[in-house]
Amino acid sequence: MSEKHEASGDQTTGHVWDDDLADLTNEPPKWWMLGLTASALFVVIYWLYYPSIPFATTGDFFKGIGGWTAIKEMEADVGEVEAVRGKFEARLRGMTPAAILADSELTEYVTRSGKVLFGDNCAACHGQNGIGTHDKEGLFAPILNDDDWLYGGKIDDIHASIEGGRQGMMMAHKDMLSAAEIDALANAVAKGQPTSTPLFAEKGCTACHGEDGKGNQAMGSANLADKIWRFEVRNDKLSDAENMKRLVEGSKRTITYGVNSGDPQGRAAAMPSFKEAGKLSDTEMKKLAVYVYKFGGGQPDAPAAAADTKTDK
C-alpha cells in the first residue's frame, strides 16, 4: 500500500491520480488527535448521561445515568424563582393590604411581580395596566388608573371590591320620565353639572347620586359632577362637539334603561367575587389590591399632604 512519493520521498497511501498526485501519510498533529479523542469521549459520556436511545420497549426506556428530564429542569428553574419570591410571599401572608402598602419594599415587590396576576385575572375587563376596555356600547369596565372610584379608592375599598365583587344597580327610567326630561338630565350630566336642572332633585336622582350629584361610594352610585363617566370615555380623536354628543347619548341610554336593571338594553356592570370564585388565594387578592392602588389612583386612608388630596371628592 505505502509507497514513497517520487519527488519528496515521503510515504504516500499508494493512490496516485492525475499522473503524480498522491496523499501523503503524515500523522495528524497531536493537538488535532487530542481534540478528536476528547470529542469521542464526550460523545460517549453525553450518550450515557442523557436519555439518548430513541426506543421504548414495554413502556420503559433508557433514562440516562444522569436522570435528567425536562420536567425536573423546569421544576428547578421554578424553584429558583420561588426561592427569590418565597421570603416576600411568606411576609405577605400575614399582613393586611394596608400594612403591605406601608412597607415600601413589599409594595415594590408587589408592583413588580403583580403584572402577571393582574394580566391573568383583571386585564380581560380592565385592560392592561388598568386602562379599561371598551365594547361598542362604551366603556365595558372602569379605568383603574384614574382617581375616580365608584366604591372607593382606599386600599381596603379596593380589596373589598376584589374579594366580594361589585354589582352596579340603577333602575330603568323609561316608564317614569318623559323623553324631554331624560334629554334634559342627560345634557346636564354630560356637562358634569347634574344639579343645573331642577329635574335632578325633583325626579329623585338625589336619592342615590346625592344632592350635589357627587354620588355615594357606599352604594356605588357614580359621581356625576366630575369629568369621569362610567360608561363613556373621551375620545381624543374626536372634536368636542362629537364627544359631547356621545356623552349625551350615553347618558340618555343609562337613564332610560338603567344599569343591571333587567332591561335588555340596560347597561351591564358586574364584577365577580374573586373570593367566591375561589380562583385566587387571599395573598393574591391582597397583592392585586396593592397593585391596583399603585396604578396612580389609590387614595390614602389618612388625610395626607395637600398635593395628595383629591380636591373634588
Add this chain to the structure above:
Amino acid sequence: MSKETEHKEAGSVTGIYQELEHWNVNTGDKTIHAKRMPGFFRTVKNYTQALYLLFFLVPYLRWNGKQAILFDITHNQFHFFNLTVLPQDIWMLSLLLLLLAMVLFAVTSVASRVWCGYFCFQTAWTDWFTWIEDKIEGNPQARRKLDAAPWSAEKIWKKSLKHFIWMIISLLTGISFSIWFVDAYDYWNKLVHFQLPLVGWVTLATIFFGTYILAALLREQVCMWMCPYARIQGVMTDSQTILPAYDYTRGEPRGKLRRGSEVVAQKGDCVDCFQCVQVCPTGVDIRDGQQLGCITCGLCLDACDSIMDKVGKPRGLIRYTSLDELEGKPARKMYQHPRTWVYIGIILIAFGGIVYGLTHLGSVVLKVIPERQPLYVYLSDGSIQNKYELKILNKTDSDIRVGVTAEGGVRDQVIIGAEKPLLARHGRSTSFTIFVRAPGQNIKMEVTPIEFRIQSIDDPLIGAEYKTKFNGPSVDLGRRIISGMGNAK
C-alpha cells in the same frame, strides 16, 4: 506535445515537492526539546515573564479590608482600590480592550511579535514547564534519549515527578485565575473544605486542564496551529519592522567550520552549527527567513552571538533588524511609518476616553422612564396625570436621600410620590414610581419637555438630571374638549 515536454511540465508542478525538504514545517509529530542558553534575551525574557507573578499574587492584596482588585461578577462590580466600577460604566472596559489591542498592533508594527516572544502566557508557561523538564530529565539530548528508552523505574519516576509538578502549577494557575473574581481568602477556605459552587469547580477544572494541555503537552503547537494572534500579528509587520533576522548576505554561503580548512575564504560567517535551531522553543530555523513559527523571542540571537564570540567573528549574524536594512535599502524614519501613527492616535483617543470616564464616574445616575400604557390619565377634576419610573443608580458606598424636582413641563404641575425624600440604596439602582399632575387647560402641547432633577439632601454635590416628556391629549382637540366639558363647574 512530445513526451519530453509533458514530463517537463509535470516536473515543474512536482517541483514544489522538492521544496518540502526546505520547509522546516513543524507538523507536530515530534516533541521540540529546546536547549537553554544564557544570554541577554534570555534574561529579558525571564524578567518579562516574571510579571506573571502579579497574576498569582495580586489577588491577595487587601485594601480597606476588602480585596484591592476584584472583578466581582456575583455583584456586578469591579473594585480597583478605592474605585468601584458598576456595569453601567463598562464601556470603559471596551475602551481598555481597544487600547490594549492598539498597543499590541503598534508594538507589533514597530518591533514585531514582542507579545509572543516575551509576554504571552503560552510562551511563559511553556518556558517554565520546559525549565522544570530540563531540571528533572536533563538537557535536550538526555530528554530525547529518555523518550526513546524503554520504560524503567527511573523513567517512570522522572516522568511522574515532571507531570506532578506541571499539574501543581496548572492547579495554582486555575486557583489564581479564579480568585480575581471572588474573594481570595474565602475561595481558599471553600476550596480546602470542598465547598466551591459548581461554577467554581468548572472554572478551576477548565483552567487546570487548559494549562496542563496547552502548556505541558501542546506547547509551541498552540502558536503554530491554534493561536489566531500569531497570524494577525504576522501580517501587521512590514519591511520596516525590526525583528530577529538572519543576515544572509553576511552568513551565506554557510559551511561547517573545519580544522585547517582550506576554503575558508569562500564561506560566509554562518558555521552551520544549528545552535539557533537547537535553542528555538518552536523548533524553527531562523535562517529560512521570517516565518509563522517564529515568536521573535530572541533566543537564537543569544545562541548565535555566543558562537560568533567563540569563532572570533563579530556578533549580530542573527540580530534585530528590518528587512529593508538587510536588503541594504535606506532605513526610513519613524515618522515615515504612518500605520504606527494611526495606532498611536487610536491609543490616545481610547486613553482619553478612559481618563474622561474615570474622572466623570459621578455618584448618582438618574433615568426616568415615562409610562407608555396609558401615556396619560384624565383625572376627575380635568387634570392630566403622567406616571414615571425613576431609576436612581447610587454608585457611592452609602445610602442617600434625594429630593425630586422638575423643570419645564406644564404650569402648576405637581409631583406626587416624592413628597418625602427618596432613599436610594448604595451600590445599585433603586426604582420609584412618581406621578406628575397638571391642570388640563395649562397643557399647550401634546408632548411637553420636562427635566427631572434629583438632589441629595445631605450632600449638595450629589445630584443628577434627566430629560423626558410629559404627555397630554393632542394639542387643539384636547384643549377644546377640556374647556368645553364642564369647565364652568
